[in-house]
Amino acid sequence: MTSPLSEPADDVIRAALKAHGGLDRWRNVAYVSADVAFDGVAWNTKTREHPLSHARVTVETGEQRTVLTPFLGADRRSSYSPGLAAVVLADGRVERARSQPRAAFVNDTGETAWDELKLAYFTGFAFWNYLNLPFLVARPGFAVEEVAPVKTSTGTWQRVSYSFPREIATHNRVQAMYFDEEGILQRLDYNSEIFGGQPTAHMLSGYETVDGIQFPTRREIVPRDQDGTPAAGPVLIGMTFTDIEVVNARA
Incomplete structure (x- = not known):
């Protein structure tokens, strides 16, 4: 059921x-879809072992569901929900699946390569979070707190700490968003548990308006220094988005 x-x-x-x-506009959105190209040293x-350089990602705005297609082969797609990661063939048959997929990361180290189902799970929850923000925090169960603003080379950014309800899969429970003087999201901070809790800053840029909604076309995830500032590099995960599409709910 949609929250x-x-x-x-x-x-x-x-x-x-x-x-x-606007929240009224977002309420009418059923799906967001985009082509994405990946880069970055951690990626x-x-x-x-299972390189994924390009895909089309589609996320629902209600239920926690994400699909990447093609997924490691032209006739395959990934399917994600918090309790299940799967690889699905073009005819709809499930090739492989893993229930409670987050548990598979418990013994990972920084050098552990992901199998296909780990990749399906990570991309699934990450893209669902990213493409639903900042509207995600209008869902029930989020706690929001303003913290001290940050001065940057482009102006003062307002900063908000927000905590996730348990039912939403994410990097870690308490994260932060930074908004520029126009109210546009410029940065996310989180400590990704799947990456060993490394403090990271997720930078957003290249905004485009698609069917009335603002979307960044470039995302770069970099280490966060001890003083909380984004490191100059390297880019751990980079994502470039093209052909963004908004699919409205049926009237």
Whole structure:
């Protein structure tokens, strides 16, 4: 069942949702889809046995569901929900699947390469989070708190800490968003448990308006230094988005 969205109490978040197209507009969106190209040193390490360089990603805006196609072969796609990661053939048959997929990462190290189902799980929850933000925090169960703004070379960014409800799969429970003076999301901070809890800064740029909603076309995830600032490099995971499509819910 799709979770209802409600107007957040926090002023920064309300302004940000308006700047990104408005909560009323987002309520009418069923899916977001885009072509994505991957790069980055950590990505290359984790996917070296099953390299995934390009795919089309589709996420629902209600249920936690993500599909990447093609997925490691023209006749295959990945299928994600929090309790199941799967590889599905073109005719709909499930080639392989893993229930409770997050448990498979418990003994990973920084150098552990992912199998296909780990890759399906990680890309599934990560893209669902990314493409639903910042509207994601209008769902029930999120706790939001404003923290000190940050001065940058382009102006002062408002910063918000937010915690996830347990039913949503994500990098780690408490994360942060940074919004520029126009209310546009510029940065995410999280400590990805699947990557050993490494502090990272996720930078967003190249915004485009698609059917009334703002989307970044470039995302770069870099290490976060001890003082909380993004490191100059290397880019751990880079994502470039093209051909973004918004699919509205049926009237």
